[in-house]
Structure formats: structure tokens, C-alpha cells
Amino acid sequence: MKIAFTTKGNEWDSEMDPRFGRTEFILIYDEEKDELTSYDNRTIADVAHGAGPQTAQKLFELEPEVLITGNGPGGNAATVLKEAKVKIYIGAGSGTVKEMFDKYKNNELKEFAG
Amino acid sequence: MKIAIASGKGGTGKTTLSVNLAVFLSETYKTNNIVLIDLDVEEPNSGLFLNGKLISSESKYRMIPKWNPEKCTLCGNCQKVCNFHAVLKLGKKIAVFNELCHGCYACSELCPTGSLPMVKEKMGELKQFEVGNINFIESRLDIGQEQAVPLISQTIDFVENQFDDDSIFIYDSPPGTSCPVIEATKDADIVILITEPTPFGLHDLKLAIETMDELKQEYAVVINRANIGDDSVEKYCKERNIQIIAKIPNDRKIAEIYSKGELIYKQIPEMKEELKKIGKYIFEMKNGEKR
Structure with a gap:
């Protein structure tokens, strides 16, 4: 299974980014391959409109089954993620990626209701 | 002659000035070519101060791809x-x-x-009222619609087609300095920026002035709630050589009259004096216009 995180860096020890649309990085953990890959989303800072759907579209292409983030996506982004059938867990806006992954494994994160 | 009443800061008296000015001008100059247009389509409220007779109502549409x-x-x-x-x-x-x-x-x-293909999507309603000898146009965005600009633009097109070029158009504009304000002010002959003499008022006035400079618009300032705050707005306008055409006093009675939805100048002589100054300014400009 592939798990996506919104983050401020590209390592397990990186801080989470609480924002969805304007997250600096998207980190993908592939459980089967035990492999961590990152997507640099920082050009989104120059986008005035539609950051949410654009980041969501990127996620659509990366095809994770699960997204772990902070505040959760807005309406438009949520529509895209629903289309991509991504399960979204929120409340993971602060702390490191590793800490939030552990929380997810222990069922301590809240599922985004939309 | 198109006069846009705008402000950087919200709640400084755009609607109060627009409505009172429109009625004052039509009474004082015995003219029936005053057109008041509420372009604050996200929450139009000029109508709260006017008892008009509904003349027409039409749905407005924008085009989106399907x-x-x-x-x-x-x-x-x-x-x-x-x-x-x-x-x-x-x-x-x-x-x-x-x-x-x-x-x-x-x-x-x-x-x-x-x-x-582009298809029609309804975005709001445009209503035309007669208030005495004033024509009043109000556009209102539908709930859930996020973009004010297309409706503002269509409303301006409507009034320009509907009324004589010789009319005096008063545009009650939206607050702020973003796209809706630019749409409402860009084709005006003069923009009256209303502010209050406080640090907040000055801060947002500066933003509005910056916007108007960028648009190469002519503008003048009206100070509302004069005598509160400080003299920083006046100092700034003096330094920048910006004309202050009127100062509306700060008076509890004005707030009381406003809260009842009545016209201020009919009960407050000082307000009438200030409107006279604005009227004089507008007519001097209108008559001196070189087209």
C-alpha cells in the first residue's frame, strides 16, 4: 500500500506540513517496497488560484491509497481525492512524518469526513 | 458622468454616502437623470435605505465549460x-x-x-427600481456563487445601455482592493474614496490609492466620522496633494438614523453641507469635462 504525507521535507524526520493544497512536499511511502519517495510541490507558492485541486491532481497521479495530512483538503480538492478514492486522515499537521506514520498505524488519526 | 464610491476599508460609509448623495443630487438639482447602482453584489445594501418601486427583474448568467x-x-x-x-x-x-x-x-x-462547449450558469439577479425620480439598480449574486466580477461587469453594461450618457451614475462599489473593486471603478470618471481618520483607515486608504494609481484613475477623498482618531489621513492627503472634498462629522445621531434605514442629510444639516460640497465638485467636473 502507498501512503502519502504532506510535509516540509523529504525524510522520515521531516516536519509535517499542516496545509494540503500548499504543502511544500508530498512524501510517498510504499509499504511493499519499503521505499520513501518525494515530490517537490514548492512551485505551488506562485499559484494564486486553485492550489487545492492542483495538488490533489498530483496526488491523483501518484495513486496513494491513504493520505495523511493536517487540516484536510478544501471542497474542490476533496472532490478530486474522492474521485481518486484516497482515504484521508487528518490532525497530523505537526510532528515528524515518522511520528504521524506511527500514529496512523495505531489508529490514532481521525478520518476526514469531507 | 460615472462616479464610483469606493474605499479600501469596509464599513467606512460607501453606501451611506452613495444613497444620500444620489437622493440629495436629484432633489437639489431637480434632475431625473440620477442612476444609483449597487455594485457590491456579494451583499448589496443600498436598497435598505430606499423605498423603490420594482420596475424589472432579470436573471444574469455566466458561461462555463461543460x-x-x-x-x-x-x-x-x-x-x-x-x-x-x-x-x-x-x-x-x-x-x-x-x-x-x-x-x-x-x-x-x-x-x-x-x-x-460553454454553457450558461445562473449567477444572480439584476433588479431595477424607481425611487422618486432616481433610477436604482441592484445586482445580487446567488448563494454559492463566488465570483463577483462577471455580475458587476454585466450590471455596468446594463446601465450603460439602459440610460442616457448624460446621466449621473453613482456606483456603490464593493470594499477592498481586489478584482471586484477594480471592475467597479476602472471605467469611472472619478473615484471618491471614503475613509475614516484612523490608522486603520489610513492604511487601507493607502492601498486603495495605490490601486487607483495603478489604474491611472482620478480620485478624491471624503473623510467620514471626522474628528475621531488622528490627523494622519489629512496629513497624508496634503503631502500627496490629494483633494479632500468633504468631511462628514462623527455624530451618534447619524448612527441612529442609519440604523433606522433613513437618509442622514434630511435630519442632519451638517451632512447636507458636506453633500453640497461633493455635489459642487461633481458638477464642476462634469461641466469642465472635455470629451
Whole structure:
């Protein structure tokens, strides 16, 4: 299974980014391959409109089954993620990626209701 | 003659000035060519102060693309040309986010298979009222519609077609300095910026002035709630050589009259004096106009 995180860096020890649309990085953990890959989303800072759907579209292409983030996506982004059938867990806006992954494994994160 | 009443800061008296000025001008100059237009389409409220007779009402529409999957080859050109990420290719689907669409037609016109025809979407209502000898136009955005600009633009088109060029158009503009304000003020002959003499008022006035300078607009300032705050607005205007055409006093009675939805100048002589100054300024400008 592939798990996506919104983050401020590209390592397990990186801080989470609480924002969805304007997250600096998207980190993908592939459980089967035990492999961590990152997507640099920082050009989104120059986008005035539609950051949410654009980041969501990127996620659509990366095809994770699960997204772990902070505040959760807005309406438009949520529509895209629903289309991509991504399960979204929120409340993971602060702390490191590793800490939030552990929380997810222990069922301590809240599922985004939309 | 088009006069836009605008402000950087909200709640400084745009509507109060617009409504009182419109009625004052029509009474004082015995003219029946005053047209008041509420362009604050997200929450129009000029009408609260006017008892008008409804003359007409029409729905207003904007154009947005609608995906037709039949001939679509999923080339993705549409999402490439959209500056607002309103059109996205999601796997084997094209999704259109109506709220993000600015109606530019790019995706539709540049689609090689014509799979994104533009369709009408209702965005609001335009109403025309008669208030004594004033024509009053109010446009109101529907709930859920996020873009004020298309409705403002269509409302201005409506009044320009409907009324004589010789009319005095008073545009009660939206607050702030973003797209809706620019749409409401860009074609005005003069923009009256109303502010209050406080640090907040000055801060937002500066933003409004910056915007008007960028638009190469002519503007003058009216100070509302004069005698509160400090003299920083006056100092700033003096330094920048910006004309202050009137100062509306701060008076509890004005707030009371306002809260009842009545016209201020009919009960407060000082308000009438200030409106006279604005009227004089407008007519001097109108008569001195070189077209």
C-alpha cells in the first residue's frame, strides 16, 4: 500500500506540513517496497488560484491509497481525492512524518469526513 | 458622468454616502437623470435605505465549460491552458470546477475535439427600481456563487445601455482592493474614496490609492466620522496633494438614523453641507469635462 504525507521535507524526520493544497512536499511511502519517495510541490507558492485541486491532481497521479495530512483538503480538492478514492486522515499537521506514520498505524488519526 | 464610491476599508460609509448623495443630487438639482447602482453584489445594501418601486427583474448568467466525453481524446490541452486550475484531467475524466472558472473560453476554444462547449450558469439577479425620480439598480449574486466580477461587469453594461450618457451614475462599489473593486471603478470618471481618520483607515486608504494609481484613475477623498482618531489621513492627503472634498462629522445621531434605514442629510444639516460640497465638485467636473 502507498501512503502519502504532506510535509516540509523529504525524510522520515521531516516536519509535517499542516496545509494540503500548499504543502511544500508530498512524501510517498510504499509499504511493499519499503521505499520513501518525494515530490517537490514548492512551485505551488506562485499559484494564486486553485492550489487545492492542483495538488490533489498530483496526488491523483501518484495513486496513494491513504493520505495523511493536517487540516484536510478544501471542497474542490476533496472532490478530486474522492474521485481518486484516497482515504484521508487528518490532525497530523505537526510532528515528524515518522511520528504521524506511527500514529496512523495505531489508529490514532481521525478520518476526514469531507 | 460615472462616479464610483469606493474605499479600501469596509464599513467606512460607501453606501451611506452613495444613497444620500444620489437622493440629495436629484432633489437639489431637480434632475431625473440620477442612476444609483449597487455594485457590491456579494451583499448589496443600498436598497435598505430606499423605498423603490420594482420596475424589472432579470436573471444574469455566466458561461462555463461543460465536458462532453463523446469525442474527448483526453489530450489534456484544456488543463494546460487554464490559468486557474478550473479544468483538470483526472484519469479518464475531465473535471470542471465551476467556482474556479473565470469564463475565459480558453479550454473550450482550444479543445481540438470541441469537447468543452460553454454553457450558461445562473449567477444572480439584476433588479431595477424607481425611487422618486432616481433610477436604482441592484445586482445580487446567488448563494454559492463566488465570483463577483462577471455580475458587476454585466450590471455596468446594463446601465450603460439602459440610460442616457448624460446621466449621473453613482456606483456603490464593493470594499477592498481586489478584482471586484477594480471592475467597479476602472471605467469611472472619478473615484471618491471614503475613509475614516484612523490608522486603520489610513492604511487601507493607502492601498486603495495605490490601486487607483495603478489604474491611472482620478480620485478624491471624503473623510467620514471626522474628528475621531488622528490627523494622519489629512496629513497624508496634503503631502500627496490629494483633494479632500468633504468631511462628514462623527455624530451618534447619524448612527441612529442609519440604523433606522433613513437618509442622514434630511435630519442632519451638517451632512447636507458636506453633500453640497461633493455635489459642487461633481458638477464642476462634469461641466469642465472635455470629451
